[in-house]
Amino acid sequence: MTTEPTIHASDTVPISLVVNGRPRSMQVAAHRTLLDVLRDDLRLTGAKECCLVGECGACTVILDGRTVDSCLVLAVEADGSEITTAEGLASNGRLTPLQEAFLDEGAVQCGFCIPGQVVSAHALLAANPDPTLEEIQEGLAGNLCRCGCYWQISDAVLATAEGARR
Amino acid sequence: MQPFAYRRPSSLAEAVAILESSGPEARLLAGGTDLIIRLRDGTLRPSVVVDVKGVAELRPGIREDDGRLVIAATTVMTDIMADPRVRRDFTALAEAAAVVGSVQIRNRATLAGNLCNASPAADTSPPLLIYDATLVVHGPGGERRIPLDAFFVRSGVTTLARAELVTAIALPLPPARRGAVHLRRTRRRGHDLASVTLACSVDEHGLTRLAYGSVGPRPVLGVDDSGALADPATPEAEREAILDRLLADASPSPRSMRAGPDYRLAMLRVLARRGIQGASERLANRSTT
Amino acid sequence: MTTARVGESPQRVGGIARVTGHQAYVADVHLPGELHAALVTLPVAHGRIVSIDATEAETLPGVHFVMTTADLPEPMPRFGPQFNDRPILAIGEALYHGEPVAAVAAESREIAAAAARLVRVEYEELPAVVTVATALAPAAPLVRDPALRPDDPLAATNVLRAHRYAWGDVETATADLVVDERYSFPIVTHFAIEPHAFIAAPDGDGMAVWSSIQHPNWLQKILARLLGLPLAKVRVFAPDPGGAFGGKQHAKYEPLVAFMARRAGRPVRLVLSLEETFQAVRRAAAEVRVRTGFMSDGTIAFQDIAADYLIGAYADIADRVVGKGSYPGCGPYRVPSARIVARAVLSHTVPSTAFRGFGNPQVNWAVESNLTEGALALGLDPLELRLRNLARRGEPFIPFDTPADGDWEQTVRRAAELIDWHGPRPAGRGRGIAIGIKSGPTTGLSYATVRLLVDGSVVVYSGTSDMGQGARTIFAQIAAYELGAPLDWVTVVMGDTVVVPYDQQTSASRSSVLMGNAVLAACREIQAKLRAMAAHLHDVDEASIVVDAGVVRLPDRELSILDVLKPGLGRLGGELVGNGESRKEDEPEHPLGGSAAFFEFNCTAVEAEVDRDTGDVTLTRYVTVSDVGKAINPLQVRMQDEGAAIQGLGHTLMEHYIFDDAGRIRNLGAIDYRIPTSMDLPLEMVSEIVENADGPGPYGAKGMSEGALLCVSAAVAAAVRDASGAVIRDLPLSPERVWRALHEPARVPEEVMR
Structure with missing residues (x-):
């Protein structure tokens, strides 16, 4: 049994993005997702592909200040937006305190979910600089970690918040 | 794709x-x-x-207009759950918006989208039903309004006509002091599709509005205006009989892999009881709403 | 400079690339001219392939070819780690939902996917067996053609093999109480966040393959055989897997992409969807009957275990999982008479494979639950019953295997203390405790090469895969410690079979022990060379020199390694190279082919609350204690143990495959297959370790990281029972199942007094 695909014409649309502070202009087919364009066209592979249904959060990026699952955003929808990926957090080769805390607290095992986790945690702290454990667990529930580093990830966020207070 | x-x-x-x-x-x-x-x-x-x-007319935003809170179609869950007016006057909606998917999903998912999918499990449907929401709809013939209860037909099917789109969701401001709550059942505590989703409000006159989803092809609204359901003095048997009536339209699919139909029905009843209790407690604890 | 000694927890080696998004996993690797593959599968569990028509698919612009069995060598090459039973593409019949029957190679992933839908496969649906009961039914369709099993007395059944272990005599043993119950464990899947990915590229006169694989050397052997190439011409690149948990041990679609690349003359890549990983790897389900005879004081008189594991349509490593997973079925206890019969039952399902715990969690769930039932029936404390029977250090417990190799009582008592076992239970809460044990590696062979460069920096070559367990960091710590280098002066090279010496496999929690010993041996060889150098330079007797932890001790003074190395190497410079080998020979007479290198031992204790109206379980406190011998990196040990516990909570509370009548997996993908999120944790988790430096690895280390998963289910179920009275013998303990146990009439217990 096969399902016959209906091939429709695809629009190619010019878009302009600012990705990790750098303006990028390109032509994209309308049906391609932001994740596809980041990974395949811009070779920013920190955003990972896993579930493609907005459950795992491995593809999380910040779009105009808010985290999104980039697998559920068309690239054309992001036209005119500012995007931050995991690659864009550290500057001049210096890790952010949050990234350092991820390593210090042991929040990284295989690392595949980690770019998404770091991006989500970064946005969480931007919105709520002093979160409770419960707020962290709720705020990062959209980022699955099968290695099960959830406690260590929460520790890293708490430690970062505490470091910022000092 | x-x-x-x-x-x-x-x-x-x-x-x-x-x-x-x-x-x-x-x-x-x-x-x-x-x-x-x-x-x-x-x-x-x-x-x-x-x-x-x-679309300019659909831009996200929540405003008060003529005794109604009007939520523009593309307003996302994150903004709905954070809005002070929604939290104060439409608490159950704020609670429901807060459990739609993960943060990343709530940063994108819109209220109109949640309704227009007409998923029986949509968490925002029961609160909007108890709050008597009306959809503002535009189409070739201009604007019309559809009471939410007349919008859902079955999973994926609404009474939206061809070339029509929802522009806003309008909620009448509370006519009386009330308490409300949204409750749901899921397979895990992290984001999940509801196997039962329910909202309940109780107002100062004893009016109970109970709406529930994910237990049939469309969400259902039940109303008890006798005051008996919300009255703790009402004998248990009588209250259960009222619940029997309000929950009678639940018909969960036996084919679902998310929960067995008998379990869903039992949970619907548990949530209904807890919903009435939770809404009543909130009513008692607040001077407004 | 980062310094770190053994027993400290420096930042993970390779961590920076992981937090900045720069770590390259297989899917992040791109080769010039690469083509994209897509699999063609049937929407049934079992179907006879009548014809495959790829004409239309091949006319789609951008499609290079559609690979079918007609394009593969005749007879169809088959492979597998235990039996060469898996064809590269389904031949004649598709035996499980998701088995590829053809594959497309195209210019883009999108075109390949569209073309795969255009491949017209005519097939006849055949009856499928997807449960133990249907697979063992007298008239069940046979998953494996008996013609493929000549001389096999089980050929006319769906039992691939039966494993039997016995001592004493369960037939004549008597007891005051016999608890005879059945327990079930569902099919669950690894759900590594990195879906499996494969690239094959013609490489001169050989083939280069990139795979998210745990055992690159094993894959190299399989590919060399299938492709007819010498080992040296098969170069397997194994970038660090993004989570593996056993699911990436063995070859899956690498042979397919290699044959496609050979046909294309170009690189071919295949990145699975998460749904396709569900159809590639999973844990065996099991139905286990346990009959334990107890004396009235709680002493175990005998244990009789019959475990049927539901494996898939091809064996993969599943038969070994069954044999090794059931083997320590009686746990770490003195059991005078025991009989364990474990059967690998073929079915029309995804081939089951290794998954953290390797077949032990299934039997552990049953046996530990059975012990709790026995204790309660006897009116005894489940903790005391376990302690009464627990083997003490040095005591044989499986008669033909390594005696108890740890102070296990210490671990159990510590877990009990941390859950306040003897303290009053808070209202509405219950407690449960269980013990897990797993036989470590039974054989092993690891080589390591270490180079001490002229400036004192170090390069370690190790064939282990770092899939998150932190092997790179452990080996770097060992080398840094032994050779006196700062940790960030150590580079660990892995994942390239042309460059890195042979390692048997990354599994069975072996790497810190077996590869760790090889790295240590390589460092010791360099130390010996340093001793010779120092003796020559300072004209002292070599035997009087000690090299230890980066220091060269002469009879009259201490020198740094560099103080010896630089003058010792002389004006041309150069380096010192050490080779290490670590070997655990097989024992042909042993039922597993070898005794345990060590046992993983864990005790888990849980406090839980149950919402009687809904069946919701809240774990209010969770304690996991493992005997690890020596923690080379204590933070990594904690991460592994807590991660294992959380993974175990997945199969305990929520995970399972759901099949439809046709044997298709209904809950493919992340929406309806639920794994724990950050909101699904116990309210509090305490993990501790016991360190007595009594393991066979470096500095007394034992293997760890599977232990903490073994007995999660039994501990949680015991706490649920204690809190609510719900007796549950089928996983997962979903709210619905707990609710049913509380609200539906209970089964009459099958406890028999005799």
């Missing part, structure tokens, strides 16, 4: 014109958290995707 044409109208008139000319081949894109999944898995193969986020 199959290729498609992408349109991003800037006005309502333009959006309606595109919908009129494209017919059933067009699909509206708001937050995309449901649509893009279905475009990718091939269950939807539109030739045109119409992104409504550029």
Whole structure:
């Protein structure tokens, strides 16, 4: 049994993005997702592909200040937006305190979910600089970690918040 | 994902014109958290995707207008759950918006999108039903209003006519002091689709409104205006009899893999009891709402 | 400079690339001219392939070819780690939902996927067996053609093999109480966040393959055989897997992409969807009957275990999982008479494979639950019953295997203390405790090469895969410690079979022990060379020199390694190279082919609350204590143990495959297959370790990281029972199942007094 695909014409649309502070202009087919364009066209592979249904959060990026699952955003929808990926957090080769805390607290095992986790945690702290454990667990529930580093990830966020207070 | 044409109208008139000319081949894109999944898995193969986020009249926002709180169609869950007026006067809606998917999903998912999918499990449907929401709809014939209870037909099917789109959701401001709550059942505590989703409000006159979803082809609203359900002095048997009536339209599918039908029905009753209790407690604890 | 000694927890080696998004996993690797593959599968569990018509698919612009069995060598090459039973593409019949029957190679992933839908496969649906009961039914369709099993007395059944272990005599043993119950464990899947990915590229006169694989050397052997190439011409690149958990041990679609690349003359890549990983790897389900005879004081008189594991349509490593997973079925206890019969039952399902715990969690769930039932029936404390029977250090417990190799009582008592076992239970809460044990590696062979460069920096070559367990960091710590280098002066090279010496496999929690010993041996060889150098330079007797932890001790003074190395190497410079080998020979007479290198031992204790109206379980406190011998990196040990516990909570509370009548997996993908999120944790988790430096690895280390998963289910179920009275013998303990146990009439217990 096969399902016959209906091939429709695809629009190619010019878009302009600012990705990790750098303006990028390109032509994209309308049906391609932001994740596809980041990974395949811009070779920013920190955003990972896993579930493609907005459950795992491995593809999380910040779009105009808010985290999104980039697998559920068309690239054309992001036209005119500012995007931050995991690659864009550290500057001049210096890790952010949050990234350092991820390593210090042991929040990284295989690392595949980690770019998404770091991006989500970064946005969480931007919105709520002093979160409770419960707020962290709720705020990062959209980022699955099968290695099960959830406690260590929460520790890293708490430690970062505490470091910022000092 | 199959290729498609992408349109991003800037006005309502333009959006309606595109919908009129494209017919059933067009699909509206708001937050995309449901649509893009279905475009990718091939269950939807539109030739045109119409992104409504550029439509001036649909821009996100929550405003008061003539005794109503009006939520623009593309307002996302994150903004609904955070809005002080929603939290104060429409608590159950704020609670429901807060459990739609993860943060990332709530940053994209729109209220209109959640309703127009007409998923029986949509968490925002029961609160909007108890709050007597009306959809503001535009189409070729201009604007019309559809009471939410007259909007849902069955999973994926609404009474929206061809080339119509929802522009806003209007909620009458509370006519009386009331307490309300949203409750749900899921397979885990992290984000999940509801196997029962329920909202309940109790007001100072004893009016109980109870709405529930994910236990049948569409969400259901039940009303007890006798005051008996909300009155703790009412004998248990009588209250259960009222609940029997309010929950009678629940007909969970035996084929669901998310929960057995008997379990869903039992949980519906548990949530209904807890909902009445929770709403009553909130009513007692607040001077407004 | 980062310094770190053994027993400290420096930042993970390779961590920076992981937090900045720069770590390259297989899917992040791109080769010039690469083509994209897509699999063609049937929407049934079992179907006879009548014809495959790829004409239309091949006319789609951008499609290079559609690979079918007609394009593969005749007879169809078959492979597998235990039996060469898996064809590269389904031949004649598709035996499980998701088995590829053809594959497309195209210019883009999108075109390949579209073309795969255009491949017209005519097939006849055949009856499928997807449960133990249907697979063992007298008239069940045979998953494996008996013609493929000549001389096999089980050929006319769906039992691939039966494993039997016995001592004493369960037939004549008597007891005051016999608890005879059945328990079930569902099919669950690894759900590594990195879906499996494969790239094959013609490489001169050989083939280069990139795979998210745990055992690159094993894959190299399989590919060399299938492709007819010498080992040296098969170069397997194994970038660090993004989570593996056993699911990436063995070859899956690498042979397919290699044959496609050979046909294309170009690189071919295949990145699975998460749904396709569900159809590639999963844990065996099991139905286990346990009959334990107890004396009235709680002493175990005998244990009789019959475990039927539901494996898939091809064996993969599943038969070994069954044999090794059931083997320590009686746990770490003195059991005078025991009989364990474990059967690998073929079915029309995804081939089951290794998954953290390797077949032990299934039997552990049953046996530990059975012990709790026995204790309660006897009116005894489940903790005391376990302690009464627990083997003490040095005591044989499986008669033909390594005696108890740890102070296990210490671990159990510590867990009990941390859950306040003897303290009053808070209202509405219950407690449960269980013990897990797993036989470590039974054989092993690891080589390591270490180079001490002229400036004192170090390069370690190790064939282990770092899939998150932190092997790179452990080996870097060992080398840094032994050779006196700062940790960030150590580079660990892995994952390239042309460059890195042979390692048997990354599994069975072996790497810190077996590869760790090889790295240590390589460092010791360099130390010996340093001793010789120092003796020559300072004209002292070599035997009087000690090299230890980066220091060269002469009879009259201490020198740094560099003080010896630089003058010792002389004006041309150069380096010192050490080779290490670590070997655990097989024992042909042993039922597993070898005794345990060590046992993983864990005790888990849980406090839980149950919402009687809904069946919701809240774990209010969770304690996991493992005997690890020596923690080379204590933070990594904690991460592994807590991660294992959380993974175990997945199969305990929520995970399972759901099949439809046709044997298709209904809950493919992340929406309806639920794994724990950050909101699904116990309210509090305490993990501790016991360190007595009594393991066979470096500095007394034992293997760890599977232990903490073994007995999660039994501990949680015991706490649920204690809190609510719900007796549950089928996983997962979903709210619905707990609710049913509380609200539906209970089964009459099958406890028999005799």
